[in-house]
Amino acid sequence: MENGGAHAAGHSAAAVEIYPLSRYYFGAKDAFPDKDENPLDRIQRLKSNFASHGLRTCVLGVLLVELFRHPHVLVLQVKNCFFKLPGGRLRPGEQDVDGLKRKLSRMLSLEDCAINDNWQIGECVGMWWRSEFETLPFPYPPPNSRRPKECTKVFLVRLPVSRQFVVPRHLKLLAVPLYQIHDNSEVYGPIISGIPHLLSKFSFNIIDDD
């Protein structure tokens, strides 16, 4: 952001440093297999997990880079079709931050098991709730006091000045500008398209190459 803008934001805005996309390196690793043959299998699996473990908790990471002086979000594209944020389901008893580090390493690092791959997990910027596994998530708990089935927490991940991302071959990692995902739930789904809202309280310090 321009200095003028950062100043205008005043003391109330927390600053996030973001670095140019050109500072990062991208590689590929073996794909990992699908857990489900089709969407119905998936729903069945989620229901059976809910019966055993209760509320399903997912953790997702928002990773930001700069391009054309505008923040871009790193999103994963699955099968040239839908988009998701890196992250996934917590294991029973697992802490948010530990689970997110594990998932980020699995999806973005050379070594799957490098859980402490220096991921710097920042604050939780939003939570989404599903009252049924088949329905859309909402940014508030179900109002009719039905037991929610799934809670998805979105965390801001602070990237270092430079690093390598190694992505499984069945996924593509894309940098998408905030202005493209904003209000574009049709293409990116409600969670990704809501990221500009969740980040709007921050001011961005763009650290230039030059």
Next chain:
Amino acid sequence: MENGGAHAAGHSAAAVEIYPLSRYYFGAKDAFPDKDENPLDRIQRLKSNFASHGLRTCVLGVLLVELFRHPHVLVLQVKNCFFKLPGGRLRPGEQDVDGLKRKLSRMLSLEDCAINDNWQIGECVGMWWRSEFETLPFPYPPPNSRRPKECTKVFLVRLPVSRQFVVPRHLKLLAVPLYQIHDNSEVYGPIISGIPHLLSKFSFNIIDDD
């Protein structure tokens, strides 16, 4: 929120206490006059202010009450038509919190000038930017490095257990549920309809009457 939900949200969620609508009292006071005859006058006034003072900064308050065990936002309806949050433009040099207290008192208190009417202004939860006065605001600064014309900051206001609201007669104060404003930009405009996103990182402790 149910205890189960609050627990599920874990340590990452900040808690906000909200009280039933029935704890609050509502009265009316004299209307205050419109600044502008019509929308064109308004644009002209904003442009001339921008020429004199630069970036226009607005501060808005999100005030929450509970009804049917779901958070409701207090919104003002103007002329049975459009909706806005209590707040308004900062005077040149005025601090965010001081300006918001002044505006809240003007719109919601018996005494216009009771600036320190015990308003407890919480964190800034989001910022909206306009690159032109005629265009919609976006939850990020204009990407093409044009100078923004307006920045609107949205603050969470913590209400006490009980209080009186005194509203000018040309405005109506309504409590609207999060599920009604979510994704409903057509009726409530982009800023109000985005509030559920901005609040989604909080868990709500509903303090019951009984």
